[in-house]
Amino acid sequence: MQEKKGVVTDFVLSKMLSGRASDQEVELFVEWIKNIDNERYFEQFKEVWHAAQNIQPGEELIDRSLKSLLIYIRNSKRRELFRKRLLYIASSAAVILLIFGLFSLFEILKISGRYDNVLFSDLKYNSESIKVELADGRIINPLKESIEMIDGYHQSLTTTNPREIDYSKESLLLTDKSDSLKYNSVSIPAGERFVIILSDGTKVYLHSNSCLRYPVSFNSESRDVTLVGRAYFDVKKSDVPFIVKTDDLSVEVLGTTFDIESKKGSDNSSVILIEGSVKVHTGKESRIISPDEMFFFNRKQGESSVSCVDSKSMTQWKDGILVLKELSFNELIESLSSWYGVEIINRSSISESERFNGKFDRENIEAAIKTVAISAKVRYRIDKGRLIIVDYK
């Protein structure tokens, strides 16, 4: 036994790696590894330890596990036949025809024949508008009026696209330090979406029912914004960390693309990474995720997990296509209500365990609702501007 590194011996390092270290040894180790030479030594030790330990599963275990995987696969195929109903919503009848085949087309005709009195133009859309609150408390609707900068700058922030504000063009002119203390915030109601380009060039796509608070101009030490709801961030690369804070998470990046969802009153929050790498902090832990991974946080249990997802398809909402996966009927209805900005009341008796998938175009609520009705076998009517969903019989 060589006691070469003070009290932390190779034996203690082995215990650390095999999870057998006592509290005292963990403490010793933490102090010890702060030394850079020790850290290097540990790196090497770790490599050799991993090379040396090679516990292999027995043939019998491999056989048994393979069998149980194949059973799992077969059961799941059977389950899918019964349980999964695939909703595929598209705005053109041709696509619907492709997906549902002739039989479904027949159903569409039948339903629309019987319910042709449902006029989608009777739907009442959410009348709230997008609001930008300026540092001085004034509230402005960017779709109607251009935002004039306060304090005599008088520069229009709106670009040619009324659903977008660009702060980055002013950043050269706004050298006034106090601008980093001036916060604006923007709220997006149901049925709307919006794009903001922040002073550093970071592009933020805001989902409906979301609110973002941000400084008019970032200072050189920090880039902090606060989010409620859902947003897609395309962060400009810089040495200054960009931090998004929500009620329960904080996400730290240098330059990358990701989607973060943290709705008020929801059970879960999530972060989906498209490119680069991000560090997600919950109240008690932090975790780094890689592209095509989704960090999922259950607020009630305070537990988090990471899984692999198709990040490009899950974040298509920013381009006007909402992709929903594995939702219950109620969650589906809630998402559609927020996406289209209409009130939808579910009076059907579809079981909570049913799962729905779908892809929804922003423009065509009529096609969306019709396809939902066919797939879920429900009827609908419009009453006082609200969409009411009921059982078929």
Place this chain on the structure above:
Amino acid sequence: MQDNTPNNFFSSNKTLLDALKDGKEEAYEYIFLKYYTNLYSYAFRILNNESDTKECIQSTFCHLWDIRKSLNINDSLKSYLYRSVYNGCIDIIRKKRVLEKYEEKGFLDIYMYGVVQNPEAEIKLQGSETRKAVQNSINSLPERCREIFIRCRVMGYSHAEIASSLNISVKTVENQMTIALTKLREKLKNFILF
């Protein structure tokens, strides 16, 4: 085991990925047999526990099946699997609150990124010269000597624990360790350690 798989069909990565997406059972069987052993060994070194390791590997493959339709692998299937296993392991140790004692001391980051082997390092280690040399040297030790060495240096048992579990004296354990270390140091001169 993995060599007598009948399908040369999956030799190209593209066909294999397509077969996985299409839900071809043979493709799942193929990758299971191909990667199970090494993934098991990797997960065991993070979890240090047999039943958790089995569970973690099993759910990795089941999950792959579950998400096959939206499967989108940017780099290789191999690194995808290692990364999934890594994430699964972290979830397990988190759930079991193994990490609490590290957390209290503000040591979680060092543990997660320093002590736990990340998937990139693991893939590099597989088939590396270091691994071959270390494995060969350990395998060349006399049986008793090897067992004592592994229990002590790899699994982290104390001399007294080893002595009582093998029903020998502490002195014998110490002697055998000295022999093991001398031999390994000679064989692994380039690696400095032990």
